[in-house]
Structures are given as C-alpha cells and as structure tokens.
Amino acid sequence: MDPLVVVGAGQAGYWAARTLKQECAAQVVLIGEECHEPYERPPLSKSVLAGTAGPDAARLKWPGGTLHEEIDFVSSTQVIRLERSEKRIVLSDGRILPYGKLLLATGGRARRLGVPGGNHERVHYLRSMDDAVRLKAGLESATSVLVLGGGWIGLEVAATARAMGKRVVVWEAAALPCGRVLAPSAAKKLVELHRAKGVVLQFGCQAACVTDGLNGGVVVRSDSGQALEVDLVVAGIGMVANDELAFDAGIACDNGILVDAAARTSVPDIFAAGDVAKQVIYRDGPAARLESWLNAQEQGIAAARSMLGIDVEYRPLPWFWSDQFDVNLQLVGRVDGINQSSLYWQFDENELMQLQFDPVGRLVGAIAFNRGRDLRAVRKALERGFEIDRSRFDDSSMDLSDQLNRAIDATQHGKEMT
Numbered sequence: 001m002d003p004l005v006v007v008g009a010g011q012a013g014y015w016a017a018r019t020l021k022q023e024c025a026a027q028v029v030l031i032g033e034e035c036h037e038p039y040e041r042p043p044l045s046k047s048v049l050a051g052t053a054g055p056d057a058a059r060l061k062w063p064g065g066t067l068h069e070e071i072d073f074v075s076s077t078q079v080i081r082l083e084r085s086e087k088r089i090v091l092s093d094g095r096i097l098p099y100g101k102l103l104l105a106t107g108g109r110a111r112r113l114g115v116p117g118g119n120h121e122r123v124h125y126l127r128s129m130d131d132a133v134r135l136k137a138g139l140e141s142a143t144s145v146l147v148l149g150g151g152w153i154g155l156e157v158a159a160t161a162r163a164m165g166k167r168v169v170v171w172e173a174a175a176l177p178c179g180r181v182l183a184p185s186a187a188k189k190l191v192e193l194h195r196a197k198g199v200v201l202q203f204g205c206q207a208a209c210v211t212d213g214l215n216g217g218v219v220v221r222s223d224s225g226q227a228l229e230v231d232l233v234v235a236g237i238g239m240v241a242n243d244e245l246a247f248d249a250g251i252a253c254d255n256g257i258l259v260d261a262a263a264r265t266s267v268p269d270i271f272a273a274g275d276v277a278k279q280v281i282y283r284d285g286p287a288a289r290l291e292s293w294l295n296a297q298e299q300g301i302a303a304a305r306s307m308l309g310i311d312v313e314y315r316p317l318p319w320f321w322s323d324q325f326d327v328n329l330q331l332v333g334r335v336d337g338i339n340q341s342s343l344y345w346q347f348d349e350n351e352l353m354q355l356q357f358d359p360v361g362r363l364v365g366a367i368a369f370n371r372g373r374d375l376r377a378v379r380k381a382l383e384r385g386f387e388i389d390r391s392r393f394d395d396s397s398m399d400l401s402d403q404l405n406r407a408i409d410a411t412q413h414g415k416e417m418t
C-alpha cells in the first residue's frame with residue numbers, strides 16, 4: 001500500500017501525521033522544508049523573541065517517543081512538484097515518492113516588502129524559527145525599531161520590542177490596526193494600549209523605499225515623504241499562502257487551496273489543511289483561510305481522519321488569541337464589526353469584554369481583553385449553535401458572567417423545549 005504523505009511539517013502537518021499514526025497501521029511520511037522538527041509559531045513573536053523561552057520550548061513533542069521512531073520524517077526537503085495523475089511527488093533531493101493519500105499542509109510565508117530597498121539586510125520578517133532567531137539577535141543590539149504593518153504579528157513584535165526597552169514606531173497603511181478582523185472599537189483599545197506603553201503608532205502610512213542611513217542605521221521613507229532612521233525594520237505585512245504546489249497540479253485554488261468540510265481538495269485523494277486551506281467557515285460565512293493555531297491543529301486532525309475514510313464535518317468556529325504587553329486578547333466567532341452591533345463592558349484599563357451581534361441581534365462573536373473565562377462561555381455557546389439574542393443582555397446592573405450564563409441557560413432551555 002502506498003504511504004500516507006503529509007507535505008509541510010508545521011502545526012497542521014504535525015497533527016495530521018500524529019492522528020494518522022494513531023489511527024492506522026499504514027506508513028506515514030511527513031515532509032518539511034525547514035531543518036527543524038515541527039514546532040508552534042505563536043511563541044516566535046512572544047517568549048522566543050523576548051528570550052524568556054528558548055527555541056526548544058516551541059517544539060511539538062511526539063507522545064511517548066520521538067518523531068523519527070514513529071513515522072518517516074523528512075526534514076530540510078522541499079516537495080517541488082506534485083504529479084497527480086501518477087499519484088506521486090518529487091522532492092528537492094531528486095527522490096520521487098508515491099502516495100496513497102496526500103495532505104498539503106504547506107502553510108504560508110511572510111509577504112515581502114515590494115519597495116526599492118525592501119530586501120535590505122536590516123529588514124526582518126517573522127514566520128519561521130530561523131526568522132525569530134535572526135530577529136532576536138538583531139533586536140538585542142538595536143535601540144530603535146520600525147514595524148511596518150499593524151496586524152497581529154506587527155503589534156506583537158512591537159509589544160515585545162517595547163517591553164525590551166526599544167524605541168518602537170509602527171506604520172500602518174489603514175486607519176486602524178488589525179482592520180480586516182477586528183471591530184473598530186476594539187482596535188482603538190489596542191491603539192490606546194500600545195500608546196500608553198510608549199509605542200508610536202502612525203496610521204495611513206506605508207513604506208515607499210528603504211536605504212542605508214547616515215548614522216549606521218536604515219532609513220525608511222513613507223509614501224507621504226516622511227523619513228525615519230532606525231536600527232532595524234520588521235515587516236509584518238501579511239502572509240502569502242503556499243498554494244503553488246497545488247495550483248501547478250491543477251487543484252482548485254483561490255488565494256489558498258479550496259477544500260470542503262472534509263478537507264478534500266478538488267482532486268481525489270488530495271487534502272489540504274491549516275493556513276493554506278480555504279473553506280466555508282462559521283455559519284455559512286464566505287470561504288476564507290483561517291490563519292490560526294487552533295484551526296491548523298483541528299483541521300489537520302480532521303483532514304487525517306478524512307484521509308482514513310472517516311466521515312468528517314469540520315466547520316470551524318474562528319478562535320484566536322494574541323498576547324501584547326499585559327493583555328491576553330482573545331477573539332471568537334465573527335468580530336470584524338461589519339454589519340454588526342456591539343455591547344461592551346470595560347472592567348478596568350486592560351480588561352474588557354465586547355459582544356458582537358449580527359443585524360437581527362444574534363450573538364456572533366466576542367472580543368476579550370484579559371477575560372478568558374467569559375470568552376470561553378461565549379465560545380462554548382457558539383460551538384453548540386445557540387442563538388443568543390442581544391435583548392438578553394439588557395440588565396447592565398448584573399455581573400457579565402452571570403448575564404452570559406443566564407442568556408446561555410435560557411437559550412439552551414428554549415432549544416430543549418422546541
């Protein structure tokens with residue numbers, strides 16, 4: 001029997017390989033182009049960058065043994081071609097490998113700064129462990145940092161660098177940070193948090209070119225003519241899906257590999273999961289790629305089970321967290337603010353909870369700053385498909401946790417009665 005092959009040894013690939021190994025006796029091959037064993041990326045912009053944890057802390061450990069004993073793990077090797085009619089893949093070292101079922105878990109890469117001087121050696125990116133190690137070394141000798149992009153990676157790097165005592169400026173092209181996914185009111189809270197900690201945030205501002213500075217640094221000019229000399233630049237301007245392997249093999253792609261709820265691509269026996277996969281998400285929303293740690297794990301597991309012929313119906317409820325300064329931020333469901341109304345509770349400076357409702361008043365998501373317990377309650381309710389009405393939250397004199405529990409109980413009861 002031809003092996004079950006997983007391409008991409010990141011979060012999704014690791015969980016898929018682990019599930020395959022646990023659930024069947026077939027040969028499992030996991031191929032990754034990085035020289036490392038699979039690891040988690042969230043610590044790269046947090047503890048690994050800050051130096052409070054070493055690279056090994058991010059490694060995904062194999063239960064009860066080593067990866068190499070349990071599966072065929074091939075590192076430092078890229079899959080360069082997929083020959084779907086022959087059901088085989090071609091590796092960068094010239095080997096050709098047949099597959100029975102194939103999972104593409106190739107994730108993404110950092111979008112490069114496409115301006116003159118954008119490849120300057122002082123311009124850093126942060127996607128991989130090697131990027132993090134290099135950036136950390138650069139940060140140690142830097143006193144000033146310009147972060148390009150006010151998305152999650154940009155803001156986390158800004159927070160980590162600022163906590164290390166660096167002068168930090170962030171340029172963001174849009175009017176607010178994290179604009180694609182975060183309601184404006186919550187995005188404004190993030191701005192306040194960063195400004196209170198001394199980060200300089202400038203909006204409507206993007207890099208136009210990068211040149212050597214006169215004082216040993218690097219000068220970045222903005223599209224409005226502003227020039228800033230800093231020791232180091234970090235471009236956090238988004239991710240590009242690694243879908244070329246699939247696209248070149250004729251698999252349906254559209255800024256990501258299109259998959260159904262069983263992680264199947266448009267080609268039989270080929271599956272996709274994680275950051276590279278695009279599917280319909282929560283409540284029949286539009287197809288999207290979910291760039292999140294939990295989705296990579298859960299979709300990797302779902303894809304593995306689907307590869308084994310098990311019926312799978314994976315409809316992810318988006319959940320994401322970020323750590324910035326002393327705030328643990330969590331998002332669940334739909335929280336982009338588009339066609340949504342919100343209710344929010346501010347408990348203290350860094351503690352808030354915001355509920356998002358769709359146009360008919362149904363709870364569709366929540367944003368929590370240091371309110372993990374409340375967020376978990378909402379997450380549970382949304383996972384169970386409860387339709388909680390905004391009117392259930394009118395009693396502002398009541399504790400939010402009580403209100404949430406009461407609303408969930410009432411909705412659950414209503415569901416059970418019908």
Ligand SMILES: Cc1cc2nc3c(=O)[nH]c(=O)nc-3n(C[C@H](O)[C@H](O)[C@H](O)COP(=O)(O)OP(=O)(O)OC[C@H]3O[C@@H](n4cnc5c(N)ncnc54)[C@H](O)[C@@H]3O)c2cc1C
Pocket residue numbers: 007008009010011012013031032033034040041042043044045077078079080105106107108126127128153242245273274275276290291292293294296319320321322323
């Ligand atoms: C710095 C950083 C911080 C993050 N923080 C958070 C967070 O706080 N919360 C959260 O929810 N999410 C966070 N994320 C997102 C989360 O880490 C990703 O969603 C997750 O890693 C996606 O996993 P993946 O396996 O799909 O892709 P990846 O992790 O990108 O793994 C794909 C792997 O495939 C390899 N590969 C690609 N093409 C080939 C090929 N042709 N042949 C062989 N190998 C190949 C790549 O090199 C890579 O190792 C963060 C991401 C980054 C980069």
